[in-house]
Amino acid sequence: MNIVIFGAPGSGKGTQSEKLINEYSLHHISTGDVLREHIANGTEIGKVASAIIANGQLIPDNLMIDILADNLKNHPDAIEKGVIFDGFPRTIPQAEALNELLKKEYDSEIHAVVGLEVAEDELVRRMIERGKSSGRADDNLETIQKRLSVYHKQTQPLCEYYKNAGKYRPINGNGTVDEIFGEIKEQLKK
Numbered sequence: 001m002n003i004v005i006f007g008a009p010g011s012g013k014g015t016q017s018e019k020l021i022n023e024y025s026l027h028h029i030s031t032g033d034v035l036r037e038h039i040a041n042g043t044e045i046g047k048v049a050s051a052i053i054a055n056g057q058l059i060p061d062n063l064m065i066d067i068l069a070d071n072l073k074n075h076p077d078a079i080e081k082g083v084i085f086d087g088f089p090r091t092i093p094q095a096e097a098l099n100e101l102l103k104k105e106y107d108s109e110i111h112a113v114v115g116l117e118v119a120e121d122e123l124v125r126r127m128i129e130r131g132k133s134s135g136r137a138d139d140n141l142e143t144i145q146k147r148l149s150v151y152h153k154q155t156q157p158l159c160e161y162y163k164n165a166g167k168y169r170p171i172n173g174n175g176t177v178d179e180i181f182g183e184i185k186e187q188l189k190k
């Protein structure tokens with residue numbers, strides 16, 4: 001099963017991905033983690049991504065699509081295990097490229113989109129709290145506000161896109177980590 005874990009910055013995508021990996025042994029791709037690794041290693045991609053991330057904007061679609069395709073190519077067992085896509089897609093063109101890649105290269109598809117729906121003040125609270133120790137260049141109030149605005153403009157339209165495809169599974173993302181995970185498992189069983 002290939003799952004997109006979808007939601008605003010701070011909605012719990014990474015946290016719930018960890019739990020899903022433990023439960024179902026899926027291959028996890030967090031595009032944010034991949035980019036932060038590039039930055040830490042000082043690669044060419046890292047040099048491009050660094051300022052964009054610190055400014056709360058999105059990395060260009062073509063670069064992100066290449067990164068994702070490379071990751072799948074480098075993990076030949078990924079589709080067989082099932083993939084959890086965390087932080088990708090973030091735009092309609094990314095979603096369309098993902099559909100095409102899965103179909104063409106792997107004769108596969110996205111089976112469910114788990115949408116973590118969290119109140120905006122809670123998102124801000126979580127990211128400010130994490131910023132006290134994360135060292136992430138984007139966990140400060142100014143960048144958090146830009147990330148949320150970019151999310152509403154560029155990423156949220158994907159909700160409608162996946163609803164129209166019959167794949168969107170809304171989850172109340174405001175409870176405890178375990179409550180939310182329980183609700184995700186219920187939805188995936190369906």
Ligand code: AP5
Pocket residue numbers: 007008009010011012013014015016031032033035052053056057058059060064086087088089090094126127129130138147173174175176177180
């Ligand atoms: P990315 O790393 O994907 O960041 P994000 O989407 O902004 O989300 P976060 O990772 O901050 O939050 P999360 O939803 O994973 O929540 P988490 O579990 O950590 O992307 C960073 C940047 O990279 C982007 O801004 C962009 O520049 C670039 N980028 C990445 N992908 C891209 C793409 N596809 N296209 C273009 N650009 C791309 O939880 C947050 C905090 O809350 C944690 O501290 C956690 O412990 C806590 N928490 C979690 N659940 C709960 C709970 N239930 N109750 C209380 N606290 C909780």
Ligand code: MG
Pocket residue numbers: 013014030032087
């Ligand atoms: Mg994350």
